[in-house]
Amino acid sequence: MMINGTVTELAEAFGVTRQAINNRVKKLEDEYLSKNERGVTVVNREGIVILEKHYGKTILVDDVEEDKATGAVDFEKLISQLLTDKNKEIERLNEQIVMKDSQIAEKDKQLDQQQQLTAKALTEREQTLIELADEKSKGFFARLFKK
Numbered sequence: 115m116m117i118n119g120t121v122t123e124l125a126e127a128f129g130v131t132r133q134a135i136n137n138r139v140k141k142l143e144d145e146y147l148s149k150n151e152r153g154v155t156v157v158n159r160e161g162i163v164i165l166e167k168h169y170g171k172t173i174l175v176d177d178v179e180e181d182k183a184t185g186a187v188d189f190e191k192l193i194s195q196l197l198t199d200k201n202k203e204i205e206r207l208n209e210q211i212v213m214k215d216s217q218i219a220e221k222d223k224q225l226d227q228q229q230q231l232t233a234k235a236l237t238e239r240e241q242t243l244i245e246l247a248d249e250k251s252k253g254f255f256a257r258l259f260k261k
Contacts (some may be wrong), residue, residue, distance in 0.1 A: 118148070118156040124165065126172040129203050138165060171199045 119127065125135040139147070141159055146161030157165065160175065168174055172195055249257060 115161055118150070119162055120150070120154050120156050124157060124162070124173075128165065128169045128171055132171070137166075140223060169201050 120261075121132055121136050121139055125132040128135065139155065139161075142157065144162050146158055146164065148156055148158060150156050162174060166174065184196065
């Protein structure tokens with residue numbers, strides 16, 4: 115049962131980078147933050163609930179209903195919530211893959227254009243060198259009268 119969480123713990127629980135969680139935690143009100151015995155910033159339960167809403171993922175385990183008399187946990191609800199969370203995570207990762215694929219395609223296009231421009235510049239340079247060599251091979255009067 116998570117009551118408070120550090121940036122590292124929350125990043126791991128939400129399946130995002132520490133930087134992403136750190137940026138989100140910086141935007142939380144001070145009432146949701148405190149320091150632990152080592153001086154590390156921790157987010158309290160209410161802050162974690164806000165983060166859960168932002169990321170669309172439940173990480174607080176005590177949200178699962180428990181039968182007080184028998185101590186039994188509603189495993190169907192727990193499994194359903196875990197599946198929902200994993201499906202959202204898969205969807206988020208698929209969106210990232212699509213975005214990265216489009217970025218790679220754009221970079222490939224730019225690289226191809228750069229290679230074409232480089233080849234054209236080299237061809238023009240070679241042509242200029244050939245023309246210069248032809249000019250040098252001509253005699254003085256041929257160059258003077260441009261024959």
